[in-house]
Amino acid sequence: MIDPALTARKLTLAYDSKPIIEGLDLAIPAGKITVLVGPNGCGKSTLLKGLGRLLKPQQGFVYLDSTSIFKLPTKTVAKQLGLLPQGPTAPEGLTVRELVAQGRYPYQNWLQQWSEEDEKEVETALTITELQAFAERPVDSLSGGQRQRAWIAMTLAQNTQILLLDEPTTFLDLAHQIEVLDLLYDLNQKEGRTIVMVLHELNQACRYGDHLIAMKDGDVYAQGKPDTVMTKTLVQEVFGLECRIVDDPVAGTPLCIPVGRKVLGIV
């Protein structure tokens, strides 16, 4: 088995000394798409921030290539690991090109502020996300889907092997959700990038995830391949939702159909 891209050991994460996650052990498989699912407030975003060294652990470690992530210079980490937080907002009037160029920050210093490589990587990121036509437009003038692509392009310009994304499809309509997920799938397939993302939509999580991690109350409830993890019992216990699991007629992955009171005829 290949070494994991990221490993958490006895990780305890807290906001203002209120622990959200306690003593968690976890390995993120390299070169795969890992999807975190779980109810609101279960600690998915907190875990993602912990893995991306945005949140200092109270105890425990996160290892990137067997080195503790907090022992590495933060710019070195930024060349290997990119993180897109939930619902980012760009400064008013910032153009798409400027936003994407911001992803080159870890490669720049006082003297080298805009190298040829920076320029090349920004162009590549704009091409992959099909945003060249919008490059000079202000980010705030774009549609939701385009805007999300612009943010992903920024993390792509960072040129990292690992990408962490917190709910990259929120606030997008279904077509744009699939567009973003397909883009991430391409990146994973063509360039072998490790992707870790938080998703709310279980069916998309099952279709796009190689590895599924279901979280409940700050702990990993189950993890593994979607077909083994996504069961009726799991959805009942993690989300408190009665459902049926069938095969997705398009992809063959598990499809979760909620029952709900309307069908049961209880008012």
Added chain:
Amino acid sequence: MQKTKSSPFPWLVLRTQVLSARLDRRVPKVLLAIGMVTLAAMVWSVGQGEYPVPPLDVVRTVLGLPTATSDYGFIVNTLRLPRTLVAWGVGMALAIAGTITQGMSRNPIAAPSIIGVNAGASLAAVSLIVVFPGVPIAFLPFAAFMGALTVAVLIYLLAWNGGTSPVRLILVGVGFSLVAGALTNLMVTFGNIYDVSQALVWLIGSVYGRSWAQVLAFAPWLIVFGLFSLVLSRELNALQMGDDLARSLGSRLEWQRGLLSFSAVALAGSAVATAGGIGFVGLMAPHIARQLVGPSHEGLLPTAALTGGMVVVVADLIGRLLFAPIELPCGIITAVVGAPYFLYLLIRDRK
């Protein structure tokens, strides 16, 4: 949209072996235009007064060329030029401080005068004038800097909260301004009448009677911290993306924020020490500059600086033209324009 396509690359790129940088294409033209307006306003301003000097003679005198009367030398170089230079420099310092504050807090209505930093500087400076009347002018910037720093630290402790709550920041700032203002009044009440009358004119924000001594005391602060801020513009770009993104891009957030705050406080404090509380410049100039060159700080900081300088020079000129020979302090002019602008920003921001 067609227009941007004809110029595919909107940046000016400088690239040598050791150095590379980029700048928004609009910046040089904008800087030149603002510079020319400022220069014109300065010449007019220096010529204006009880003893008018024609514009051409103003230029000749400053350049050291011979003029019709030898009186011009004293009037222009000794009496009026330092005043205009102070106005220009103070405007630049306040504008840079405002740009840093807004960029760092991602808060369009943050500025040193709004969050009480200027009031803290005023209190410290007035205290120095009243308690130690004989102290040389060069000490004023240090006192004001300490006052400004104290308020900045208190605001950080009490109201920062990630800078994401504009209203909280401003309410706490208003609180600090009121407390500092009350203490300043107390100082004024107990002070010696001569020192106090000087302090009062200064408090409203005026460049009246500024001499070379003030220019020389203030210039090092402006140059050192102005350039330092410019060097940090890339960090400011990262910070204005928000804490999480800046951190994930590899910014040493707390460290950079500390350096930038220090620079902003030094600029605002020394400006207040030199010309009193000229309000709203630090608020308005960054917005005007953002409209002109966009939000990237490599271009935004110098543009905002020159805009702020222009605003104060023009405000001083207007203050002297409006009810001549009576002079209005330029702080009143900037407030008359700035207060409605502040309200406009508040209303726009509420949406």
